[in-house]
Amino acid sequence: MAKRADGGRGEAGPAKRADGGRGQAGPAKRADARRNYERLLVAAGQAFAEHGADDVSLEEIARRAGVGIGTLYRHFPSRQALLEAVYADQVEGLEVLAGKLLTAESPGDAVAEWLHALVTFGRTKRSLSAALVEMIGRDSELLSACGATLRRCSTAVVQRAQDAGVVRADVQGTDLLRLTHGLILASDAGAGEAGQTERMLRLVIDGLLTGGSAEPAS
Amino acid sequence: MAKRADGGRGEAGPAKRADGGRGQAGPAKRADARRNYERLLVAAGQAFAEHGADDVSLEEIARRAGVGIGTLYRHFPSRQALLEAVYADQVEGLEVLAGKLLTAESPGDAVAEWLHALVTFGRTKRSLSAALVEMIGRDSELLSACGATLRRCSTAVVQRAQDAGVVRADVQGTDLLRLTHGLILASDAGAGEAGQTERMLRLVIDGLLTGGSAEPAS
DNA sequence: TAACTATACGGAGGATCCCTCCGTTTTGCA
DNA sequence: TGCAAAACGGAGGGATCCTCCGTATAGTTA
Numbered sequence: 001m002a003k004r005a006d007g008g009r010g011e012a013g014p015a016k017r018a019d020g021g022r023g024q025a026g027p028a029k030r031a032d033a034r035r036n037y038e039r040l041l042v043a044a045g046q047a048f049a050e051h052g053a054d055d056v057s058l059e060e061i062a063r064r065a066g067v068g069i070g071t072l073y074r075h076f077p078s079r080q081a082l083l084e085a086v087y088a089d090q091v092e093g094l095e096v097l098a099g100k101l102l103t104a105e106s107p108g109d110a111v112a113e114w115l116h117a118l119v120t121f122g123r124t125k126r127s128l129s130a131a132l133v134e135m136i137g138r139d140s141e142l143l144s145a146c147g148a149t150l151r152r153c154s155t156a157v158v159q160r161a162q163d164a165g166v167v168r169a170d171v172q173g174t175d176l177l178r179l180t181h182g183l184i185l186a187s188d189a190g191a192g193e194a195g196q197t198e199r200m201l202r203l204v205i206d207g208l209l210t211g212g213s214a215e216p217a218s
Numbered sequence: 219m220a221k222r223a224d225g226g227r228g229e230a231g232p233a234k235r236a237d238g239g240r241g242q243a244g245p246a247k248r249a250d251a252r253r254n255y256e257r258l259l260v261a262a263g264q265a266f267a268e269h270g271a272d273d274v275s276l277e278e279i280a281r282r283a284g285v286g287i288g289t290l291y292r293h294f295p296s297r298q299a300l301l302e303a304v305y306a307d308q309v310e311g312l313e314v315l316a317g318k319l320l321t322a323e324s325p326g327d328a329v330a331e332w333l334h335a336l337v338t339f340g341r342t343k344r345s346l347s348a349a350l351v352e353m354i355g356r357d358s359e360l361l362s363a364c365g366a367t368l369r370r371c372s373t374a375v376v377q378r379a380q381d382a383g384v385v386r387a388d389v390q391g392t393d394l395l396r397l398t399h400g401l402i403l404a405s406d407a408g409a410g411e412a413g414q415t416e417r418m419l420r421l422v423i424d425g426l427l428t429g430g431s432a433e434p435a436s
Numbered sequence: 437t438a439a440c441t442a443t444a445c446g447g448a449g450g451a452t453c454c455c456t457c458c459g460t461t462t463t464g465c466a
Numbered sequence: 467t468g469c470a471a472a473a474c475g476g477a478g479g480g481a482t483c484c485t486c487c488g489t490a491t492a493g494t495t496a
Binding site for chain 1: 483
């Protein structure tokens with residue numbers, strides 16, 4: 001537990017937002033730079049999800065991404081920066097997904113899919129959490145901004161399903177965030193076998209649907 | 219940010235309680251072993267408090283304690299084990315303090331001193347927290363046992379002050395734990411200058427005292 | 437299309453760190 | 467005093483981190 005990272009006095013600074021590669025300011029990055037940036041983000045996301053954010057060497061991430069270690073460090077000056085970027089990227093991905101779900105055919109299925117996405121995201125986030133805790137307080141603007149985004153998306157998806165009458169009226173968007181959070185904690189505390197969370201998740205979804213509150217399916 | 223510790227596949231095991239050196243079972247340790255054990259505990263406690271539990275190399279701790287790295291590893295097979303031992307030791311120290319406070323002259327001052335101790339402890343604990351999080355779920359019996367001890371001590375100290383009529387009756391021992399917890403979070407989130415927590419702490423103490431609830435000192 | 441330059445790439449290398457292993461030293465006891 | 471078990475201590479193998487700088491490439495201009 002609590003592996004990786006040493007070298008110590010690396011300062012790391014406020015991790016200047018890492019800007020990404022997409023848009024915003026800057027003198028426009030070169031094409032290969034943007035490509036490598038994306039590759040690193042993907043590789044890091046996978047690696048973190050598999051081994052935990054603290055048990056992956058940056059050199060392995062660079063290897064997976066097919067770039068040199070120097071390239072990784074140019075894009076992400078510190079492990080923190082990479083962590084933040086992965087986190088922000090995933091939240092952005094969720095935001096995009098929410099956008100699609102808001103125009104999906106079935107608002108009910110949209111909620112289910114949204115929950116699935118939240119759980120998947122939450123699992124990764126949890127593996128990041130130990131490391132993310134470190135940046136709370138220092139750069140918590142990023143975290144709070146991402147939190148706000150998630151709340152907004154979740155509320156919108158739920159709202160639409162409620163308007164369509166398929167989800168109970170007394171459910172709040174933020175409830176989903178809490179539910180998934182608890183669900184993840186529960187499922188990896190209870191030595192859960194695979195599929196365990198899947199079952200619980202379905203249970204939750206059934207509970208959210210209108211009319212499903214009287215008789216729990218035995 | 220999430221430094222230290224690597225080497226990877228070190229397993230580390232359930233960190234077999236590290237037993238300490240004082241009493242309990244075992245074929246009685248040799249004098250020098252017990253002495254070095256204590257030195258390491260002290261050195262680790264200081265080092266963790268100064269640089270954070272993840273930013274101190276075990277070799278530095280050994281150096282501070284004036285022992286070889288091998289000795290450190292014999293006493294504490296893993297960083298986790300050392301962390302746990304330091305934590306348990308500090309809780310034990312608090313327990314002893316509480317015992318003394320229960321026979322102190324002024325029950326009111328005792329509460330104040332108890333709060334101070336809790337804050338000091340909490341600060342260290344916070345620096346340990348990132349690492350301790352890792353062991354929650356795996357070996358949470360230690361944590362829950364320590365938590366119970368703290369609650370018990372806190373309740374006793376408060377109770378005595380209430381019996382003496384110097385602390386409001388609607389205060390619970392566990393309130394102090396929550397208060398200090400919140401106070402610490404607040405003080406290192408708000409870029410607090412030194413003395414900031416001191417001020418807040420006095421404020422809290424004033425609030426606990428009987429009769430102090432009417433006019434907040436301007 | 438060819439030449440040119442700012443930008444990006446890549447990985448060797450120095451500095452730590454972790455943890456094990458084993459020869460040497462110390463302690464407790466007969 | 468002599469001895470064996472227990473403890474000490476640090477060298478060394480393996481792995482990471484992060485920097486530095488020569489080389490390759492994308493974009494641009496003639």
